[in-house]
Amino acid sequence: xxxxxxxxxxxxxxxxxxxxxxxxxxxxxxxxxxxxxxxxxxxxxxxxxxxxxxxxxxxxxxxxxxxxxxxxxxxxxxxxxxxxxxxxxxxxxxxxxxxxxxxxxxxxxxxxxxxxxxxxxxxxxxxxxxxxxxxxxxxxxxxxxxxxxxxxxxxxxxxxxxxxxxxxxxxxxxxxxxxxxxxxxxxxxxxxxxxxxxxxxxxxxxxxxxxxxxxxxxxxxxxxxxxxxxxxxxxxxxxxxxxxxxxxxxxxxxxxxxxxxxxxxxxxxxxxxxxxxxxxxxxxxxxxxxxxxxxxxxxxxxxxxxxxxxxxxxxxxxxxxxxxxxxxxxxxxxxxxxxxxxxxxxxxxxxxxxxxxxxxxxxxxxxxxxxxxxxxxxxxxxxxxxxxxxxxxxxxxxxxxxxxxxxxxxxxxxxxxxxxxxxxxxxxxxxxxxxxxxxxxxxxxxxxxxxxxxxxxxxxxxxxxxxxxxxxxxxxxxxxxxxxxxxxxxxxxxxxxxxxxxxxxxxxxxxxxxxxxxxxxxxxxxxxxxxxxxxxxxxxxxxxxxxxxxxxxxxxxxxxxxxxxxxxxxxxxxxxxxxxxxxxxxxxxxxxx
Amino acid sequence: xxxxxxxxxxxxxxxxxxxxxxxxxxxxxxxxxxxxxxxxxxxxxxxxxxxxxxxxxxxxxxxxxxxxxxxxxxxxxxxxxxxxxxxxxxxxxxxxxxxxxxxxxxxxxxxxxxxxxxxxxxxxxxxxxxxxxxxxxxxxxxxxxxxxxxxxxxxxxxxxxxxxxxxxxxxxxxxxxxxxxxxxxxxxxxxxxxxxxxxxxxxxxxxxxxxxxxxxxxxxxxxxxxxxxxxxxxxxxxxxxxxxxxxxxxxxxxxxxxxxxxxxxxxxxxxxxxxxxxxxxxxxxxxxxxxxxxxxxxxxxxxxxxxxxxxxxxxxxxxxxxxxxxxxxxxxxxxxxxxxxxxxxxxxxxxxxxxxxxxxxxxxxxxxxxxxxxxxxxxxxxxxxxx
Numbered sequence: 001x002x003x004x005x006x007x008x009x010x011x012x013x014x015x016x017x018x019x020x021x022x023x024x025x026x027x028x029x030x031x032x033x034x035x036x037x038x039x040x041x042x043x044x045x046x047x048x049x050x051x052x053x054x055x056x057x058x059x060x061x062x063x064x065x066x067x068x069x070x071x072x073x074x075x076x077x078x079x080x081x082x083x084x085x086x087x088x089x090x091x092x093x094x095x096x097x098x099x100x101x102x103x104x105x106x107x108x109x110x111x112x113x114x115x116x117x118x119x120x121x122x123x124x125x126x127x128x129x130x131x132x133x134x135x136x137x138x139x140x141x142x143x144x145x146x147x148x149x150x151x152x153x154x155x156x157x158x159x160x161x162x163x164x165x166x167x168x169x170x171x172x173x174x175x176x177x178x179x180x181x182x183x184x185x186x187x188x189x190x191x192x193x194x195x196x197x198x199x200x201x202x203x204x205x206x207x208x209x210x211x212x213x214x215x216x217x218x219x220x221x222x223x224x225x226x227x228x229x230x231x232x233x234x235x236x237x238x239x240x241x242x243x244x245x246x247x248x249x250x251x252x253x254x255x256x257x258x259x260x261x262x263x264x265x266x267x268x269x270x271x272x273x274x275x276x277x278x279x280x281x282x283x284x285x286x287x288x289x290x291x292x293x294x295x296x297x298x299x300x301x302x303x304x305x306x307x308x309x310x311x312x313x314x315x316x317x318x319x320x321x322x323x324x325x326x327x328x329x330x331x332x333x334x335x336x337x338x339x340x341x342x343x344x345x346x347x348x349x350x351x352x353x354x355x356x357x358x359x360x361x362x363x364x365x366x367x368x369x370x371x372x373x374x375x376x377x378x379x380x381x382x383x384x385x386x387x388x389x390x391x392x393x394x395x396x397x398x399x400x401x402x403x404x405x406x407x408x409x410x411x412x413x414x415x416x417x418x419x420x421x422x423x424x425x426x427x428x429x430x431x432x433x434x435x436x437x438x439x440x441x442x443x444x445x446x447x448x449x450x451x452x453x454x455x456x457x458x459x460x461x462x463x464x465x466x467x468x469x470x471x472x473x474x475x476x477x478x479x480x481x482x483x484x485x486x487x488x489x490x491x492x493x494x495x496x497x498x499x500x501x502x503x504x505x506x507x508x509x510x511x512x513x514x515x516x517x518x519x520x521x522x523x524x525x526x527x528x529x530x531x532x533x534x535x536x537x538x539x540x541x542x543x544x545x546x547x548x549x550x551x552x553x554x555x556x557x558x559x560x561x562x563x564x565x566x567x568x569x570x571x572x573x574x575x576x577x578x579x580x581x582x583x584x585x586x587x588x589x590x591x592x593x
Numbered sequence: 594x595x596x597x598x599x600x601x602x603x604x605x606x607x608x609x610x611x612x613x614x615x616x617x618x619x620x621x622x623x624x625x626x627x628x629x630x631x632x633x634x635x636x637x638x639x640x641x642x643x644x645x646x647x648x649x650x651x652x653x654x655x656x657x658x659x660x661x662x663x664x665x666x667x668x669x670x671x672x673x674x675x676x677x678x679x680x681x682x683x684x685x686x687x688x689x690x691x692x693x694x695x696x697x698x699x700x701x702x703x704x705x706x707x708x709x710x711x712x713x714x715x716x717x718x719x720x721x722x723x724x725x726x727x728x729x730x731x732x733x734x735x736x737x738x739x740x741x742x743x744x745x746x747x748x749x750x751x752x753x754x755x756x757x758x759x760x761x762x763x764x765x766x767x768x769x770x771x772x773x774x775x776x777x778x779x780x781x782x783x784x785x786x787x788x789x790x791x792x793x794x795x796x797x798x799x800x801x802x803x804x805x806x807x808x809x810x811x812x813x814x815x816x817x818x819x820x821x822x823x824x825x826x827x828x829x830x831x832x833x834x835x836x837x838x839x840x841x842x843x844x845x846x847x848x849x850x851x852x853x854x855x856x857x858x859x860x861x862x863x864x865x866x867x868x869x870x871x872x873x874x875x876x877x878x879x880x881x882x883x884x885x886x887x888x889x890x891x892x893x894x895x896x897x898x899x900x901x902x903x904x905x906x907x908x909x910x911x912x913x914x915x916x917x918x919x920x921x922x923x924x925x926x927x928x929x930x931x932x933x934x935x936x937x938x939x940x941x942x943x944x945x946x947x948x949x950x951x952x953x954x955x956x957x958x959x960x961x962x963x964x965x966x967x968x969x970x971x972x973x974x975x976x977x978x979x980x
Contacts, residue, residue, distance in 0.1 A: 040866070043717075050731060095735070378728035379645070384718040386655070390683040391866070398858040398867060402851025409847060449866045450791060456855055457795060457874060460848030461802065467847065468806055471840040478605050497809040500754055501802045507746050508798030512791075515739035516732075523791045523870075527798070 009544035016427070016540045023434040035433070036440030038448030038522065041392040043385030044103040049375040051096065063089075066096045068364055069375070072330070073100060086444075090521070097378065119247055120273025120365070122308075123266035124315055125324035125336055126222065126252070131235035131260050221252060222265060230254050235263040244331035258332040266326050266333070270311040273329075275304025279366035281359035284351065294354035296363045297347070305346025315339040329365050395452035402456050403429075406463055414470060416555060420545055421466045428462050428537045432530055445525065454526030461505060462534045466542055468501070469494040473546070487550045491543050498538055505531045604835045611838070614831040617891035624769060624888060631776020640779050643786040644692060644722070646729030650701040653681065653688040653720040656712035664689045667711050671704040672696055681865075688720075695726055736790050743797060751801075755808055762893035763804045766884040770800045773880045774873060788866045792873025799848065799874075800881030803841065804889045810837045811890065819902045822909035827894040834890050845882040852878060 027033050039046050051061045051069065066089055073087045085102035235256035245255050249269035256263050278299040283292045300308050315323050316339050326336045337350050350362070403425065410418035432455060439445035472494040476486035509528030513521055549555050603609040613620070644651055654664070661678045668676030673693035681688040689712070696704065701723050709716050744764065751760035774793055778785055810833040818829055855871035897903050 048728070050725070050728065095731075097731075376725050376727065377723065378725045378731065380721070380723040382719070382721045384653075384655075384720045386686055386718055387653070387683060387688075387720050390685055393684055394858060394867060398855040399851070401858055402854035405850035405854055406847055409850060413843065450788065450870070453788075453791075453855060453867055453870045454795075456851045457848075459851045460844075461799070463847045464802065464844040467840055467843050471837070471843075475605055475836065493813070497806050500809060501805045503750060503754075504747065504801045504805055505798045507750060508743060508794070508801075511739050511743035511746060512794055515742060516735050520736075520787065520791050520794070523795070527795070 009547040012540045012544040013548075016536075020427070020430055020434065023431075023438065027434060027437055030441070032437050032441045035436035035447040036445065037388075037392065038446040038451070039101055039103065039388070040381075040383050040449050041388045041395075041447065041452075042103065043383050043388040044101060045380070045382045047100045047377065047381075048379040049098040049100070050378045051098070051375055053374070061094045061096065063092055063096065066098065068367075070098055071364075073098065098375070119330055120276070121247055121249060121269045121328045122271040122273070122311075123253060123269055123326045123328055124311065125264055125321050125326050126267050127230065127265040128321040128324070128336070129230070129263050131256065131263055133234045134231040221267075226252060226254060226265065230263065230265055233263050236260055239332070247328060247331045253328065253331070255328070255331055255333060257336070258329070258334050262333070262336075264326055264333050264336070266328065270325075271300065271304050271307045273366075275301050275307065276366055277301040277304070279363040281354075281356065281363040284349070293351065294356055294359035296350040296354070296359050296366065298350060298366055300346035300348070302346075305344075308346060308348065309342060309344040312339050313342045316342055327362075327366070334365055335362055391449050392452075395449055395456075399452065399456045399459075402459055406459055410463065410466075417466075417470050420542060420549065421463060421470075423545065424466055424537050424542045425459065425463060427541050428530070428533050431533045431536065432458075435529060435533070436526075439529075446522075447526075448522040450520070450523040451526040454523040455530060458527060458530035458534070462530065462537070465498045465502070465534055465538045468497050469538065469542065469546070472497075483556050484550045487543075487546045491546075495539075499535070502531050502535050600839065604838050610831070610835050612831060613834050613886055614827045614891050614894045617887075617895065620887040620891060624884075628769065628772055628776070630780070631772050634776055634779040638779050638782070640775070641782050641784045642729065643784045643789075644724050645787050646733065646785065648695045648724050648726035648729060649693055650696065650704070650721065650723040651690060651692045652701065652705050652708055653690045654705075654708045654712050654714050655686045655688050655718045656714060657687060659689055659712045661689065663711065664691050664708065667691075667707050668693055668704060671707050672700050673704065686718075695724075732787060732790070736794065739794065740797070743794075747797075747801060751805075755812060758896045759808050759812075759893055762889050762896060763801055763808065765892050766804055766881075766889035767797060767800050769884045769888050770796055770877055770880040774877045777876050778873070783872060784869070786866075786869045788869035789873045792870045793877065795874060796877030796881060799878055800884065803844065803881050804885040806840065806844070807834060807837050807885050807890060808893070810834075811893070819906050822906065822913045825907045825910050826897045826903045828910075830890050830894045830897075834886060838886070841882060841886060845878060848878050849875065 051066055053060065070087050070089050085100070087098060087100045090097050090099050233254060233256065237260065239256055245253060247253060247269075249272065251268060253266040254264070255266065276298065278297075280297050282295055282297050284295045311325075315325065317323075320338065321336075323339050324336045325339055326333045328334065335350070337352065354362075406425070407418075407422050410421040412418070414421060436445065436447055440447070469491065472490035473483070473486045474490075476490040477483060481489065506528060509524045509531060512524035513528065516524065600609065661680060664678045665676055668678065668691050673696060675694060677692040679690045679692075681690050689708075691704070691708065693701070693704065701721065705716075705719060705721055708714070709719060744767075747767075748760050748764060751763050771793065774796060777783075778789065783789070811830045814829045814833045814836075815826060818824070818826060824832075852871050852874045855867045856875055858867075898907065
């Protein structure tokens with residue numbers, strides 16, 4: 001029975017050794033020798049945001065919407081310039097939450113930035129200029145400098161992702177030409193006005209526009225202060241959302257384009273983003289046509305359609321750039337298409353130099369930027385690096401102490417077998433550490449304090465498997481079997497028990513991982529990982545090792561220190577009844593029966 | 594230590610046997626009282642919830658000389674009505690931990706700034722946690738969902754791996770452990786944090802781990818039981834319990850050692866999460882070990898004894914026992930004792946293994962788990978004498 005076991009045992013041990021060597025070689029060669037630490041161990045900020053639909057609003061929290069929110073938040077965090085920041089979704093459906101993390105602790109910005117709702121508005125454009133601050137005084141020079149700037153800003157605008165023309169359902173190729181000079185006029189307007197001069201270009205337009213009321217110059221509301229602010233504004237660098245001007249719907253908005261290509265003065269909000277009922281990226285003129293191009297189809301709800309019809313009517317007659325429409329997300333202009341016609345039915349189409357990607361992006365902004373998905377700050381934690389380091393040290397000390405206690409107990413009770421336990425725990429420890437490093441690198445798993453606790457708890461659970469095995473072996477020997485035979489028959493029985501018990505642990509770990517959030521997940525992950533490693537170690541290390549050891553003289557001769565000493569296992573020669581250990585716990589001894 | 598080793602052998606053979614199953618009423622009573630206290634405490638005292646559940650903020654400022662009173666004053670000045678300030682020492686610093694209710698309009702940030710100014714701390718060394726008012730409900734909901742899903746999965750797994758009786762008995766023991774653990778929290782007034790929840794959820798796994806090992810042995814001992822009249826289900830289950838007793842004690846000690854290490858080291862070094870977690874685990878594992886011996890198995894035996902085949906078996910065993918009593922005295926020295934045992938403990942279900950085994954003619958090869966009949970009988974008899 002035991003004869004073929006030896007070579008097989010040797011093979012198992014060799015394979016396991018190779019796996020461990022490979023794991024650690026990879027670690028040292030790639031330079032990843034420590035697990036990725038969670039923020040609670042190295043300091044940092046972690047936010048948990050829960051999406052909700054504000055009372056009175058319609059809609060629901062969908063995966064799509066949350067994913068879009070994650071994307072918007074990533075953009076916002078990138079704007080902050082925080083290294084290694086991460087935003088991720090946890091859970092799914094209506095119970096999804098967003099977790100944002102950033103190392104370093106001076107991250108109040110993070111909290112202020114991310115808690116905001118993405119706000120989308122449509123505003124008529126009043127003035128456009130290049131992104132750089134306009135330094136000179138309102139003398140002839142700005143118009144000169146201005147005239148050069150817009151041309152530089154105009155070219156990225158045309159070729160970049162910012163689309164130009166807003167058209168009716170029929171996109172005409174000529175419209176794209178109209179979009180380009182967009183930046184040409186505004187500077188004229190600017191330079192012309194310390195005094196809010198009525199711009200002649202707007203009113204006398206040969207427009208069929210019936211709305212005479214709209215012919216009043218919209219730039220009239222621009223004050224000198226606005227003017228100065230506009231000139232000072234530097235849009236050549238990304239601006240964090242928090243530092244952007246507030247998007248107050250009844251006031252003018254002086255702000256930047258989100259691609260650092262232009263800056264704008266915008267009129268009060270004409271249509272709110274919440275009035276967008278749908279947006280989609282489509283190919284105009286059918287999928288197969290060679291000349292087809294990407295467009296974004298936009299649909300407004302009833303109120304939106306009315307407001308939009310009115311606004312397009314007002315804008316169509318105006319000169320550039322005041323025939324442009326800014327789509328503003330979180331205070332920055334995402335796109336500023338030119339109006340090509342009055343859109344009365346709430347069905348608009350934005351065309352321009354779109355790629356599939358850029359049209360989809362814009363459609364998403366329109367669709368989700370307007371989604372009334374608000375976020376509640378559920379949990380915000382900032383941990384100082386000092387405290388993080390202290391917690392890491394506490395975790396490691398507790399772990400080492402726990403390990404030492406287990407080792408001492410095993411050696412005292414199981415003697416020779418205790419050494420097998422120690423060796424098995426060592427192998428399990430090596431594998432666990434290696435896997436944590438590997439998973440940190442490959443799937444971004446971060447080790448948190450809860451994770452460390454999971455690992456410490458698993459020391460006991462892993463050792464339990466060995467005890468189940470050892471006790472089985474000893475039972476077999478009590479039935480009169482030799483150690484060699486007992487190891488093999490005991491293993492067959494113990495194997496089932498170990499697998500069943502580990503299956504229970506695994507179910508617990510999986511249920512916890514998929515149904516919980518935050519720290520609980522970190523704990524569940526380590527628990528699951530160590531359970532798998534437990535099975536691997538018992539099958540490929542402890543059992544083979546026992547098979548080999550059972551052939552050694554030390555164990556098979558039943559040395560007093562082997563832990564399988566027959567005199568300890570079988571009945572004792574003298575009679576004093578062992579003091580029942582459980583007595584102290586209130587057990588009833590046989591005597592009372 | 595070595596005595597435990599010998600005890601293992603004696604228990605295995607049935608030379609020493611504790612009647613766990615037979616005395617179930619006693620265990621039920623003990624557990625019943627503990628459960629009553631636990632539930633009563635939950636009803637009347639409820640649980641002390643951490644800010645993760647109730648909402649609010651915690652700001653920890655490092656300071657060498659600042660006092661609790663100073664920090665409390667700062668908190669009161671910044672709009673907190675009931676600040677709780679405690680002193681925490683970690684490995685490398687002393688912290689004042691200021692806990693407040695939810696402060697409107699980013700009040701927590703103002704409070705943090707005020708504390709930083711007061712104690713001239715570096716803002717990077719300040720640790721804060723702010724929890725929204727409804728987050729606690731959210732994580733509670735998730736934990737409860739997790740618990741229910743876990744229980745359903747476990748019920749399915751145990752039903753498939755063992756049988757439905759064992760599944761039910763296992764879940765009963767699990768509920769027992771959960772109620773006791775939560776009850777202790779309420780009774781002592783420990784604060785419940787997410788780490789506590791993790792600990793409690795882990796107990797689920799651990800408590801069952803222990804029960805599964807015992808049940809595996811019971812299943813082995815009761816296989817083919819109904820085809821004979823050797824022993825009742827209760828006796829077989831009790832033998833299994835005794836045979837795995839040393840293992841149960843050992844695994845519990847080994848599982849408790851690392852937990853105890855966290856429990857004692859964590860607070861010394863200021864790692865609150867570790868303390869909260871290990872406390873729940875410590876209580877839970879202790880309760881789990883108790884319940885797999887004193888609750889799970891007796892409940893299982895009781896469920897099984899109600900089934901018809903097991904009732905029939907119990908009758909056969911009683912009949913055989915009665916017949917055996919006539920013949921045993923002739924061959925045994927300890928006549929009076931043996932008879933006394935049988936009379937005193939007439940219910941077959943209550944017989945422990947040692948009293949029956951001399952009647953079993955089976956050799957060691959036939960059933961590895963059965964006690965070898967020959968050489969041990971004399972000593973068994975002596976042992977019985979002691980009762």
